[in-house]
Amino acid sequence: MDALPVSGWIKDQLQALQDFVLLLAQAFSNIFRRPFYYDDVLLQMDTIGFGSLPIVILTGFFTGAVMALQLSSTLAQYGQIERTGELVSISLVRELGPVLSSLMVAGRNASGMASELGSMLVTEQLDAMRALGTDPLKKLVTPRLLATMIMNFFLTIVADLCGIFGGYVYSALAIGLDSRQFWSSAFYALDFHDLVQGLTKPVIFGIIVALVGCYYGLKARGGTQGVGRATTQSVVAASLLVIMSDFVISRAVITFLGK
Amino acid sequence: MGSSLQLTPTAAPPQDRREPPVIRFEEVRLSFERQALLDGVSFQVRKGATKVLLGEASSGKTTLLKLALGLVRPDSGRIWVCGAEVSCLPESELFELRRHIGIVFQESALFDSLSVRENVAFRLLEEQRYDDAEIERRVRTALSFVELEEAIDKMPADLSGGMKRRVSIARALISEPEVMLYDSPTGGLDPITSTTIMELIVKLRDVNRVTALLVTHRLQDAYFLATHAWNAGANQAQPAPEAARFTSFLLLRQGRVIFDGAGSDLLASPDEYVHTYLS
Numbered sequence: 001m002d003a004l005p006v007s008g009w010i011k012d013q014l015q016a017l018q019d020f021v022l023l024l025a026q027a028f029s030n031i032f033r034r035p036f037y038y039d040d041v042l043l044q045m046d047t048i049g050f051g052s053l054p055i056v057i058l059t060g061f062f063t064g065a066v067m068a069l070q071l072s073s074t075l076a077q078y079g080q081i082e083r084t085g086e087l088v089s090i091s092l093v094r095e096l097g098p099v100l101s102s103l104m105v106a107g108r109n110a111s112g113m114a115s116e117l118g119s120m121l122v123t124e125q126l127d128a129m130r131a132l133g134t135d136p137l138k139k140l141v142t143p144r145l146l147a148t149m150i151m152n153f154f155l156t157i158v159a160d161l162c163g164i165f166g167g168y169v170y171s172a173l174a175i176g177l178d179s180r181q182f183w184s185s186a187f188y189a190l191d192f193h194d195l196v197q198g199l200t201k202p203v204i205f206g207i208i209v210a211l212v213g214c215y216y217g218l219k220a221r222g223g224t225q226g227v228g229r230a231t232t233q234s235v236v237a238a239s240l241l242v243i244m245s246d247f248v249i250s251r252a253v254i255t256f257l258g259k
Numbered sequence: 260m261g262s263s264l265q266l267t268p269t270a271a272p273p274q275d276r277r278e279p280p281v282i283r284f285e286e287v288r289l290s291f292e293r294q295a296l297l298d299g300v301s302f303q304v305r306k307g308a309t310k311v312l313l314g315e316a317s318s319g320k321t322t323l324l325k326l327a328l329g330l331v332r333p334d335s336g337r338i339w340v341c342g343a344e345v346s347c348l349p350e351s352e353l354f355e356l357r358r359h360i361g362i363v364f365q366e367s368a369l370f371d372s373l374s375v376r377e378n379v380a381f382r383l384l385e386e387q388r389y390d391d392a393e394i395e396r397r398v399r400t401a402l403s404f405v406e407l408e409e410a411i412d413k414m415p416a417d418l419s420g421g422m423k424r425r426v427s428i429a430r431a432l433i434s435e436p437e438v439m440l441y442d443s444p445t446g447g448l449d450p451i452t453s454t455t456i457m458e459l460i461v462k463l464r465d466v467n468r469v470t471a472l473l474v475t476h477r478l479q480d481a482y483f484l485a486t487h488a489w490n491a492g493a494n495q496a497q498p499a500p501e502a503a504r505f506t507s508f509l510l511l512r513q514g515r516v517i518f519d520g521a522g523s524d525l526l527a528s529p530d531e532y533v534h535t536y537l538s
Binding site for chain 2: 035119120123124125127128129130131132133134135
């Protein structure tokens with residue numbers, strides 16, 4: 001007798017989770033096993049990091065500006081408009097910087113990884129690589145994982161700085177806030193816990209984005225149409241996982257660090 | 260066929276019964292989604308011989324090549340290649356074994372982001388044992404063997420189907436493999452290019468004593484192998500009765516071996532399906 005559709009679906013999801021965890025374990029264990037693909041890591045860092053720089057700068061800048069716009073009007077009702085810089089910087093460093101830059105990286109790079117690996121899979125290039133004595137996980141997945149972890153960290157710092165600068169530009173030009181007041185409130189508002197939270201998240205989000213992109217690429221089935229499907233799924237899944245894990249990390253930081 | 264590849268001809272007969280088989284399948288079974296792809300397949304290939312795998316589409320021919328290379332694991336049965344039991348080796352040891360095996364994929368499977376030079380050199384670059392000059396020399400030697408040295412700086416997208424197939428052969432040859440696996444090497448090619456590819460396969464078999472499995476849908480290719488041998492003096496494949504000794508045939512039907520033997524026995528087979536297939 002055939003299994004119920006629901007139990008089949010649950011089995012598929014568990015299988016996918018198992019495959020994802022195995023990919024995670026293999027990708028990390030490969031970091032410490034020869035051969036090391038330094039050139040591939042640098043190439044990916046260039047593609048992922050420098051390639052994503054323009055969209056991260058623009059996203060950060062306009063997010064900071066729109067936050068200043070929205071917060072300043074609310075704060076003005078309570079006579080607290082001089083705290084605009086403080087709220088902009090805390091929101092950006094803790095939450096919006098890591099999340100938005102990771103979403104941008106996911107949109108640009110998780111899709112790129114899924115389509116690249118998916119195309120290689122359906123054209124037998126991955127089989128050819130294995131046949132030539134090279135482990136595709138070591139050659140293709142681990143460099144992308146390392147590069148995304150490292151570059152997402154720095155891209156988030158760039159997004160944070162551009163966001164605060166965007167907030168400053170709006171505050172200075174539109175509401176005439178004193179620049180010294182803005183910058184001092186923006187920087188003195190941040191403490192160690194904010195930085196820990198704000199700089200841990202992009203590393204974890206980087207792992208999620210890279211592995212989700214690679215996972216969907218390696219699971220692509222059904223020719224070019226399957227590659228297109230895998231590309232879309234990778235962006236959706238990576239974006240959702242980034243937002244969901246953001247909540248978990250924020251909750252954990254508040255629980256363990258008390259803020 | 261001009262070539263500068265220095266291969267050492269050997270006088271030893273390719274089907275020496277004293278030598279253990281280089282490829283051996285024993286009762287191999289494989290199924291996918293409850294459907295049997297291979298059902299108790301057994302055969303062997305001795306050093307220097309070529310086994311031509313025939314059969315309808317989806318009869319399991321390509322799967323046999325992937326099993327021989329360890330890209331796919333059988334559900335049951337045992338497979339030996341170059342003395343190693345492929346069916347139970349861990350992936351890390353398979354990577355080492357695969358250095359002795361070359362494969363030409365049906366669609367060439369060249370790395371489309373790498374140039375012809377980088378594609379052919381891929382294995383040597385990965386091994387990190389050779390300096391740049393040695394790699395360049397070996398790449399040019401392999402490309403001259405397939406008469407494509409002038410395409411060394413091209414990208415795969417700039418090559419025709421036949422050229423891609425020849426680059427794929429050069430890539431497989433770079434490490435001087437003991438075993439070659441060809442998956443429809445002439446599929447989709449014009450007759451002249453197909454003959455060029457088949458001559459290269461004959462040359463590898465006769466000059467280098469490479470043991471091979473060859474999947475094909477083209478019976479004329481199979482008979483070319485069984486009727487032609489490499490003439491070093493004339494530098495081309497020429498009709499030679501002794502070629503039949505180096506070539507055997509295996510016919511698959513729905514994952515089962517229908518026939519395994521010499522070309523003459525295949526033609527004389529009383530089996531109705533064999534007759535239908537050959538006609």
